[in-house]
Amino acid sequence: MDAPQYVLWQSQLDGGPAATGSRAPLDGDTTADVCIVGAGYTGLWTAYYLTRRDPSLDVLVVEANSAGFGASGRNGGWCSALLPQGVEAMARRHGRPAALAMRQAMVDTVREVGDVVAAEQIDCDFRLGGTVVVARNPAQLARARAEVEHDRAWDGIDGLELLDAGQTREHIGVDGALGATYTPHCARIQPAKLARGLADVVERSGVRIAEGTRATSVSTGEVTTESGRVRARHVLRATEAWTPALHGHRREVVPVYSLIIATEPLPPDFWDTAGLARGETFSEHRHVIVYGQRTADDRLVFGGRGAPYHYGSSIRPHFDQEPAVFAALQSALVDLFPAVEGAEITHRWGGPLGIARDWHASVGYDPASGLGAAGGYVGDGVSTTNLAGRTLADLVTGTESELTRLPWVGHRSRRWEPEPLRWLGVNAGLRLAQMADAEEARTGRPARLGRVLDALTGH
Template sequence: MAPVSAVDGGLSLWLDQAAAAGSAPSRPALAADADADVAIVGAGYTGLWTAYYLAKADPSLRIVVLEREFAGFGASGRNGGWCSSLFPASLAKVARVGGGRERAVALQRALNDTVDEVGRVVADEGIDCHFAKGGTVVLARTPVQLARAKASVEEEREYGFGEEDVRLLSAAEASAMVGASNVLGGTFTPHCAAIQPAMLARGLAEAVERLGVTIHERTAVTAIRGGVVQTAGGARVRAGKVVRATEGYTPSIAGFQRDVAPVYSLMVATEPLPEEVWEQIGLAGRQTFSDFRHLIIYGQRTADGRLAFGGRGAPYHFGSRIEPGYDRDDRVHAEIRSTLRELFPVLKDTAFTHRWGGALGVPRDWFASVGYDPGRRLGWAGGYVGDGVGATNLAGRTLADLLTGRDTELTRLPWVNHRSPRWEPEPLRWLGANIGLRTMSAADAEEERTGKSSVRAKVFGRFLGH
């Protein structure tokens, strides 16, 4: 994959940079039937972390990873680069669905610790993914957003998380970290690292190969049944256990069409910014940043001095379709650039070098899960709703324990063996997903106009992660 610098040229800034850093190994497609102890479908973060911890736990295992394109092609090579402790469902929802307060707290503490575990592995394996644990600032830029910031910290306190986990920022404190416009306050958590996501995916792929794992690229999987993985080329893998690690691409596999809905998130990246601009923007510690609007935005300062910034807003496509053309949407990308310039007026004349997008996986109840079904010999993890860079590591460690039959603290966490309802058939799925998108966008406009919390957002929030 040659480096591309044109705005519409590459799959993402991250993949372009990874390609420019050196040629990735060319991994052959699966050419003939094969046998394995564990077959993993998908060479994104979930599949690669699972392979890594399985190989560490039992070096004798024959592990085969099958990837439709190349390692890191999907969300793992296109995301915002937040290795965070985020989970798509709130603490209150995890407690309600997952068996109580203590179990919700255990999951959140495991996710908090996961950021440091990723940092440990990338250091041990020599993966240069620009890991910088600067934490996350979520800005409050309206009185309604400030009220949400205060409520979010209060909820954390109710569950026993202290100042060391999340704290409320004054306007001056928040502005000192992120020099955005109209800042009234915000929150800060240290439990996040900015990374170069494609370099993490590439480094993980190379690390698992050093451990004896086989990766087959350009090998599309069409079906998984009874420990047999069928590929589009006709070759099969017979395995004692199979792991489905396909996230937004899950609907492309027979029998899983309604397990998750692929929803697009789009991003842009600026040219490298001069130091005098960074003096106004801040982010000196490479903090990741967002704000308390309903329609999610996210950004980071890259290691080479750019702003990489993204958000939701692209429509869900009928039939859970994923197409290369959906990676770019002129309207949504224009809105993302406009939002970034509104946040940081100093960028009004700044050039943007990249724009891209990709599909993430949304389960019907917005509750990520990891599990193993012995009867079907099938393990899975996913439904991260865009919060997967950190959670995939926890999922990989958990799957390694589940597949090797170990009863551990990880296998008792409340997302283990959680079963999300299936999405409705079309056209109901298309209607529901896109109504939700429009509702949250309208709620932000309503709050800006009225200065009051949106009732429609509160009502629709019951169907999301709240």
């Protein structure tokens, strides 16, 4: 199955799915000042800011498929201030001021994305409505309260508010909500439109994008692709979940799949109760991650984890389709919004995201070799990639800034274990999260397994 056919976001692009992948591949050897491997958000944002730091730079982006083909064009559409790594972990390693600076940078980044979208006139349904995370049993409500207290202990940087049941209904009408947390630092977007818009903007700035050009290795001064070699002073890897496919990088991240469903456009009487009128994104205080939004054309888009990790860090097109996971997502959506039962599910899709061994996103650049990279976003990459792109642009151009001093710069995660330990560990973690949710639904008390999960994920 051709991915653009079943990804809602791709099907909504001007020209439809056939309009993707229209750029020519690399045709033989070439040179550039900067070669970026990967035309997802990280690569495109890096190219965008490089051309603004130094318009004289010759920037080439090589992409195995088409710009925005991976997670950038098929995610849940949350442009949030979320980071995968916990603030305590950052503080233990770098100190409280550095951890707070990192959190503030992410809050600022949400606004930065909105500013660029407005300035460059990128039509991607950007709407800054915040995120509401509902609590539907006593254990979830206790976790919500704890998160708000935690945020206050860290100077309220995330702006978390605790909502009671009535205040929750002002944002979202889900069944059985006891309360919720709310943060203003998130925007709803149409992710494929953002990816395409960024690609068009950087091309107008003189950046070359070679689609259908699969890189097989990166090294000092050179990128080897199936279509030719690129000689470049600066080589930047922006491959996220596809990193294990590059020679020498198999154990840097694990690709874990997240799947999504989308309903048909829903009628006004549904939204009179369901809410989300301000463009809020939504989730639930459970252990298995779920995420959703009301789209600009009044669909519900709802996704979550639950698909297995595939042995050997494998990525295959058919892994995007897991009927049992799609059925579970639909059941969970109906549980949240009973009135959606009977609505047609028009699109079902998925894709891999990259997880570092310590759940810590990072940006790195070595001036001596000219090699750089960013990634490990654990599904929180829509805005994090913008911060990574700005940071890489400063590092490459030798610009000293607050961004280059952030604690994720130069962070090195240790490598994942070899197989079969990797397969056993990742899938065991998923099973633990499912068991913790089942325990809390049954008892109403916080699951003891939750503490094990927090330890495993660095929180």
